[in-house]
Amino acid sequence: MSKLVIIPNDIKTVDKIIDHYILLGIKGYSVNNLNIELDYLKELIKKKKNIFITLNKNFTNAELEDLEKLLKQLATYDIKGIFYYDVAIVNIVKRLKLDLNLVWAAEHLTTNYYTINYWYNQGVTSTFLSNEITKDEIISISENTPSHLFVQLFGYIPMYVSKRHAIKNYFKHFNLHDHSKKYYLFKENKYYSITDNEDGTMIYSNFILNGLKEYIELKDKIEYIVINGYNIDSDKLLEIINIFETSNTQNISKLEQKLNELFSNLSKGFLYEETIYKVK
Numbered sequence: 193m194s195k196l197v198i199i200p201n202d203i204k205t206v207d208k209i210i211d212h213y214i215l216l217g218i219k220g221y222s223v224n225n226l227n228i229e230l231d232y233l234k235e236l237i238k239k240k241k242n243i244f245i246t247l248n249k250n251f252t253n254a255e256l257e258d259l260e261k262l263l264k265q266l267a268t269y270d271i272k273g274i275f276y277y278d279v280a281i282v283n284i285v286k287r288l289k290l291d292l293n294l295v296w297a298a299e300h301l302t303t304n305y306y307t308i309n310y311w312y313n314q315g316v317t318s319t320f321l322s323n324e325i326t327k328d329e330i331i332s333i334s335e336n337t338p339s340h341l342f343v344q345l346f347g348y349i350p351m352y353v354s355k356r357h358a359i360k361n362y363f364k365h366f367n368l369h370d371h372s373k374k375y376y377l378f379k380e381n382k383y384y385s386i387t388d389n390e391d392g393t394m395i396y397s398n399f400i401l402n403g404l405k406e407y408i409e410l411k412d413k414i415e416y417i418v419i420n421g422y423n424i425d426s427d428k429l430l431e432i433i434n435i436f437e438t439s440n441t442q443n444i445s446k447l448e449q450k451l452n453e454l455f456s457n458l459s460k461g462f463l464y465e466e467t468i469y470k471v472k
Contacts, residue, residue, distance in 0.1 A: 194411035201421040224350040246275035305336040324467040340415040345403030347420025352395040359388035399459035
């Protein structure tokens with residue numbers, strides 16, 4: 193039976209999530225997440241929260257010493273695991289023999305069970321699957337790997353990350369002044385949310401992935417189902433969590449209708465459509 197993992201949009205939501213897992217980032221080490229300080233992480237652990245931490249940046253040589261110190265510290269905390277992008281984390285954890293569960297979370301790369309099984313044999317026991325694969329491919333991977341799998345089935349999808357500050361550099365170049373925290377890219381009659389902060393520039397899908405129906409089908413095959421609360425206010429996110437908690441084959445139509453009343457931009461994403469990228 194799947195467990196729910198929630199990516200909250202703000203701090204006030206974290207305390208309201210009681211019985212589920214929470215995925216958080218650490219300031220300076222994570223992107224596409226709610227990033228917190230270590231002192232706040234300690235508070236959450238004292239409250240017995242089930243916390244996964246994501247350290248999903250690409251790290252430079254200059255950052256490795258601080259990364260190693262952070263991993264040593266996190267190994268002393270009661271956290272459920274570390275999501276990683278950079279292989280440096282695997283090497284550090286193995287070299288120092290740290291007691292940390294690792295989750296391979298390389299976004300667009302986690303698409304096949306051969307590579308997943310390679311990392312499993314290297315001691316990485318879990319994988320966060322790519323959002324660019326279909327439901328059938330998710331099932332195929334689940335049937336061919338011992339790795340524990342994480343699959344996002346609701347929320348906006350991260351599409352692009354850059355360490356460069358694309359928006360801030362644009363305003364600086366043209367001597368413009370704007371203090372907004374969020375921007376939108378308008379392309380082909382669609383709006384894509386853009387965030388430019390201390391972690392760089394991030395672009396998200398124009399749609400909210402809605403995999404509620406697929407959750408009912410997959411919850412006996414996938415260990416963890418992720419709900420991404422980015423750009424979704426706290427009350428609506430809590431309502432979504434309740435919808436997933438209470439969903440079953442008998443009430444699915446009613447709950448789908450409720451989701452459609454809450455959001456106007458729901459989509460199945462790539463769950464039934466193979467991803468084909470073309471250079472224009």
